[in-house]
Amino acid sequence: MQYEGVLRKMRTELNDPVDYYLVLPGDFIHMNLLLGRTLEISLLKYQCLGCGEDRPIFRQGYCRSCFFELPQAGDWIMHPERSRAHLGEEDRDLEYEQAMQLQPHVVYLANSSSVKVGVTRKAQVPTRWIDQGAHEAIEIVETPNRYLAGITEVALKEHVSDKTHWRKMLTNTLKDEDLVAWRERLRPFIPEEAAPYFLENARETQIHFPVTQYPEKISSLNLGKTPTYRGVLKGIKGQYLIFADGTVFNVRGSEGYYVSLSLNGS
Incomplete structure (x- = not known):
């Protein structure tokens, strides 16, 4: 076939x-x-x-x-903290950027090779975690736009990695982590603007791969x-x-x- x-x-x-x-x-x-x-x-x-x-x-x-012309490849995609649609400022196509950026976003912790912080649209949970090969993940905050999620990620990555070590993830030499404890440890570092969106009752999601x-x-x-x-x-x-x-x-x-x-x- x-x-x-x-x-x-x-x-x-x-x-x-x-x-x-x-x-x-x-x-x-x-x-x-x-x-x-x-x-x-x-x-x-x-x-x-x-x-x-x-x-x-x-x-x-x-x-x-x-890559250098389409809004689908704008700099704010890899760097959410550079999102400007909430201010009405265009990068490449304001209508597209408003549709993507002005919707709920989640800052999360995922354990694929080690614990990391990341950002995704709420609609992409748990797809984003699966794509990263995470065997466990948890939400930290849910913000109304991409900018607030982005500045939260920037603040938290001073205290936890924002990278996935793909080779380690694929050899499965991993250990389980208490992501609830990690979330509480990182809570004091959430920016003031995003603090009201902290998710008190989020639970870990466990993921198994074929x-x-x-x-x-x-x-x-x-x-x-x-x-x-x-x-x-x-x-x-x-x-x-x-x-x-x-x-x-x-x-x-x-x-x-x-x-x-x-x-x-x-």
């Missing part, structure tokens, strides 16, 4: 374990059902998620031109350098496919790649 299309990050559902779906034009693949099967992935061309042209992908699934074999040593697959790869799928965590030989493939990091995917084995 063979599929073809441009890669976008896998869609997910919080079940036990998480269900993953790779969506392609006119079809989708329930990736959990492919564990133990041989997959062959080949890069056919590029297809920018912005203009749709066959141009080398620069970042986030966009070609260089789209993995039958974790890699001991990791080799990252870059289709730009290795256009074709074939291996037995052993797990899915975060947005990574994990193969029996220790190769891992970051689906989200390969957005905008137009690929063929062949399935063999049972």
